[in-house]
Amino acid sequence: MADAKVIPFDEGGRRARGREGRPGVPSPAERPGGPGAERPGGAGESSAGGGAAEAAGEGALERGLRFLRDRLTGSYEVDDFGFDEHLTDAVLGTVLKPVFEKYFRVDVRGLENIPDEGGALIVANHSGTVPWDGVMLQVAVRERHPAARHLRLLAADLVFQLPVLGALARKGGHTLACAEDAQELLERGELVGVMPEGFKGVGKPFAERYKLQRFGRGGFVSTALRARVPIVPCSIVGAEEIHPMIGNARVLARVLNLPYFPVTPTFPWLGPLGAIPLPTKWTIQFGEPVETADQPPEAAEDPMLMFQLTDQVRETIQHTLYKLLVARRSVFF
Numbered sequence: 001m002a003d004a005k006v007i008p009f010d011e012g013g014r015r016a017r018g019r020e021g022r023p024g025v026p027s028p029a030e031r032p033g034g035p036g037a038e039r040p041g042g043a044g045e046s047s048a049g050g051g052a053a054e055a056a057g058e059g060a061l062e063r064g065l066r067f068l069r070d071r072l073t074g075s076y077e078v079d080d081f082g083f084d085e086h087l088t089d090a091v092l093g094t095v096l097k098p099v100f101e102k103y104f105r106v107d108v109r110g111l112e113n114i115p116d117e118g119g120a121l122i123v124a125n126h127s128g129t130v131p132w133d134g135v136m137l138q139v140a141v142r143e144r145h146p147a148a149r150h151l152r153l154l155a156a157d158l159v160f161q162l163p164v165l166g167a168l169a170r171k172g173g174h175t176l177a178c179a180e181d182a183q184e185l186l187e188r189g190e191l192v193g194v195m196p197e198g199f200k201g202v203g204k205p206f207a208e209r210y211k212l213q214r215f216g217r218g219g220f221v222s223t224a225l226r227a228r229v230p231i232v233p234c235s236i237v238g239a240e241e242i243h244p245m246i247g248n249a250r251v252l253a254r255v256l257n258l259p260y261f262p263v264t265p266t267f268p269w270l271g272p273l274g275a276i277p278l279p280t281k282w283t284i285q286f287g288e289p290v291e292t293a294d295q296p297p298e299a300a301e302d303p304m305l306m307f308q309l310t311d312q313v314r315e316t317i318q319h320t321l322y323k324l325l326v327a328r329r330s331v332f333f
Contacts, residue, residue: 083150092168097143100136104281105281108140114149117189119185120191121220123220124137125210125212125235127240128243129242129245130243134155138151153193154174154176154193156177156198179219183223186223197214198216210325212314215313221309230291234287235284235320237324237325239282242277248260281330281333290309
């Protein structure tokens with residue numbers, strides 16, 4: 001199989017910082033060459049005439065064949081962070097889209113608050129015991145936004161240490177949750193997503209559902225100020241109930257070197273079946289952006305301003321969560 005072309009992160013020749021030695025990301029000496037790449041995801045228009053089912057089948061076959069051809073010839077691109085847009089759109093997106101549309105039936109609102117181009121930092125609440133909310137957020141932006149943008153999520157070290165899932169996360173656009181990587185992506189004009197609650201949010205007990213945990217020290221605000229990009233608050237309802245965490249086996253968590261070991265009504269009692277999330281009804285609401293471009297250059301070093309903006313974003317997300325909860329009819333409908 002031919003190798004993919006690796007895109008230098010900064011086309012102007014400035015070396016991308018902090019990439020060498022990261023899991024799943026090749027060093028400059030290891031980066032393979034390859035043939036010229038074409039934009040992925042545009043394969044397979046079905047031919048005119050014939051029944052709708054036949055046309056759909058032909059389109060799927062054509063897309064599959066073109067995908068295999070591109071993988072075999074190396075006609076796809078991987079950036080310095082390990083993001084494989086070709087694989088993400090053709091495979092990961094195809095697998096996750098039915099989960100988004102049919103299983104969780106996600107209602108997406110406020111997409112007009114995400115810019116069509118240029119950098120922006122999307123800040124969302126985190127929950128669910130297993131972090132389905134992150135990947136559903138990525139699908140929401142890619143599938144529903146008019147510009148069909150990719151969302152580059154910041155993830156904890158643990159994600160990249162997991163076998164198989166760590167490599168898939170890299171290929172799907174995740175990168176290490178550090179200010180350096182986030183600023184690189186924002187300056188490039190990418191959408192970057194962050195969930196500041198981290199493990200405190202995703203692993204909180206069911207009794208504390210929809211109560212935001214601490215947002216840290218405002219590092220995401222400092223990054224947005226340095227990159228001079230807007231901060232878009234995002235509230236996600238529905239993820240809290242997919243794995244109701246009624247207990248935490250802390251001894252097992254320490255043995256397995258995990259931040260928590262969840263006990264839910266179905267896990268670990270039902271084994272692998274207990275890991276299937278409940279089919280709750282989701283709503284993702286993007287709020288009005290908090291602009292940072294009008295702030296002075298030294299604003300990123302002002303702790304009071306960072307605290308103020310962090311609190312503003314957190315309160316916006318929390319208030320929106322309460323409004324969405326009051327308005328929803330049921331957890332499942």
